[in-house]
Amino acid sequence: MTSPITQLRDRINETLSSGSEDDTKSIREQSSLFQCRTCNTVYVAIDKTRCKDCDDAVEPVRATLSNA
Known part of the structure; x- marks a missing residue:
């Protein structure tokens, strides 16, 4: 099962992938995943500090490779 x-x-x-290669590369390099631990909401953003659902702080999701 995929996480x-x-x-x-x-x-x-x-x-x-529907955009141009240069646009896609630029967006990927700038954006990150952020997660709110309170309500478990995940955001894709360039910069994010607060959850829009519960207003708690969000944390960057660390990029890890695992065979979960």
Whole structure:
């Protein structure tokens, strides 16, 4: 089973692949995943500090490779 974060990244990559290669590379280099630990919401943004749902702080999602 694929993790929710992997599914989200795959959907983002599919969306980005519809643009030009230069645009896609630029967006990928700038954007990151952020997660609110309170309500478990994940955001894709260049910079994010607060959750729009509960207004708690969000944290960057660390990029890790695992065979979960």
